[in-house]
Amino acid sequence: MNRNWLRALVRHLALLVAACLLVGLATQHIGWSLAAGLGLYLAWTLNQLLRLHRWLQGHAPGEPPPEARGLWGDVFDSIYLIQRRDQRARERLQAVIDRVQESTAALRDGVIMLDSDGNLQWWNHAAEALLGLKSPLDGGQPITNLVRNPRFFEYFHGGNYTDPLEMPSPIHDRLRMQVMVTRYGNNEHLVIVRDVTRLYQLEQMRKDFVANVSHELRTPLTVITGYLETLLDNSEGINPRWLRALQQMQTQGSRMQTLLNDLLLLAKLEATDYPSDNQPVALGPLLKAIRNDALALSGARAHSIIVEAEPGLHLKGSEPELRSAFSNLVFNAVKYTPDNGRIVIRAWQDDHGAHLSVNDSGLGIDAQHIPRLTERFYRVDSSRNADTGGTGLGLAIVKHVLLRHRAQLAITSVPGHGSTFTCHFAAVQIATPAPAS
Template sequence: MRTHWAGRAFKTLFWVLLASALVGLLINQIAWALVAGLVLYQAWHLRQMIHFQQWLDAGRNELPPEARGLWGDIFDRIHHIQRRDSRMRGKQQLVIDRIQASTAALSDAVVMVDTKGRLEWWNRAAERLLGLRAPDDSGQHVTNLLRDPRFVEYFEANHFGEPLDIASHLNLSTRLQYTITQYGEGEHLMVVRDTSRLHNLEQMRKDFVANVSHELRTPLTVIVGYLETLQDSDEPINPRWKRALQQMEQQSRRMQNLLNDLLLLARLENEDRTIEQRPVDISEMLKSITQDARALSAERGHQIILETGSGIKLSGADAELRSAFSNLAFNAVKYTPDQGEIRLCCWLDEQGAHVSVGDNGAGIAAQHINRLTERFYRVDSSRSTHTGGTGLGLAIVKHVLLRHDGRLDISSTVGKGSTFTCHFPVSRLA
């Protein structure tokens, strides 16, 4: 197209010069005729440029001015491009309108935040849940309007892997879940959902479990006490009842362990996120847990190895950390075959502190690993019943680690064994 236009321009110029030269021959003034022809040629171009500028100033809806030759082609070409762009903009505007209409109908708040943290756009639900007002709040920094310290810390940390669940600043009885996704060049899309109903149901479940566990604890203690008294009595016991009493005592103690784990888990869930910050000597704790694990192993002949440095300390709650590490060690003893190897390790690196418990037992299939920390989830229910497990040990471990800013990694290979590793950030080092 560029070559075509250039050819037409040179062709027009050629004919103008030729006509000027012929006129110059007739009047015997070739030079002046050529100059006059070029001036007229430039004047014509200037006139077309003025028409072009006026057309552009008139707006996109105006038809192009009438013109012939090169300028006619230019006007028609630009007009064609304008019509095509107008159709594309119309389609894009329809898509934008549909997106805005659909997000406006959502019950969840949707907020767009620019690269500097300023509010760009939000739907009607955001006005109801967050109290945003249009157009007054447009351009305001998001932390100037949502001033909860937990949200400010969450937004400024710029780590949005997990949603933030906090009470609403407008109504403390309303729970809001903030989910932030980054897109573009540092922009943020924030989705806020009212989770009050789910939060209340979860709290009711926790309260129910805690209350029932507490109420059952005293009757079970009485039952176990009387069973022990009957079995320790000097009077002979009918052989028909002896085995029954032993099984009753065994199941009662299993129920006691279950209630104790439920109460511990309820306490971990219901206590405030902030815990008492005390230096806990992990090295000494693991030595004590190793001794307890060897005692639990007894005649089963496990080879229990401890590998740890000295003076490794974490800031946190001693009883909670002991409970977590003990659960991992005792689980390894319960589920590792006789004469198997169990290894407890603790080490430091640039990422923080790490505690692992590994064994060379049967291992766990991959489809079970993601669910191991769920309450009462068991890979093999018959095996857990035989070993006296409650199905709550790893759930307790998970909640203890969450309260200490840690995380649990599980790696396992069927037939080769499993390794449970607790990771703690540098900020937890005492």
């Protein structure tokens, strides 16, 4: 097309110059004739430019361009065709956007679009119902100013959106929401808010049932074990056949008491999000005390247990809860490490926070089992768990304690080469101990 226009322009100029030369030869004023012809052509060209400019500036949608002949007619028609094509493309795109917005607005889940700074750009009706957003007043506002929940603020600005966040709705405490954040485009955010009140209520019913049953079983089990201890304390006149049965009953009763204690501890941990006794906990003395308990548990198995704790490292939290979690990890390492094995307990801090790891030279765990290790009652080998007297709740307790202390559990293991359990604490959990008076 450009070559055709160039040829047409050259042809028009050649005809104009030829006509001017003929007129100049006839009038004996060739120079004036060329100047006049080119001036007229320039004036006509400027006029066409002005007409094109006025049409581009003030034409209504769909209004055709002004009439023109020759080269300028082709220019007007080409621009008009390009505009029509772009308009049709915009209409198709707008139709797609309208359909997406209509379908998104009809979703029961809340959908919120945020810019790279976390400011509200668009949201549907479900988001208004779940979060109390008001359109269009809240447009352009930071979402953390409207959803004033400390856990959401920490979750959104933390940048780790691997797992969703559950929290109560800001407009009604009885509503429970699940929030998922996804990055897209130029570091923008797509927030999905789902009403999980029904699932939350079912989960609470399950927790209440387990806690109530545990409480109800505790009293009769205490009575049974108490009578068994009394009978065993006076076992001189008991038939040896009955003595063995009583000893087995006492062993199983102790296992049941351990199971009930673990269930009650889990119910207590799930009752609140944060520990009430949030105080600086010195890791060095705590880990040394756990090491002494682990050596007593090891006994004649002669495990080598080493503690490498960074001096002066303190964590914010509950010392009994942290002791319970770390003890579970260390005692598991003792139970599943062969005799004369080596266990290393390390505690350190870096720019990412504080870390505690328990490394053993035990049997190791297959990769297929690692994602489910923190589930309640999940057992890699039921026979092995029965031999060690485990309840299948130890790592579940560890997981809940770490969640309450803004930490995560990472597990790496190679069968035959041992395992490493690492607790990663956020930097905000590192405490500065108060100076001694």
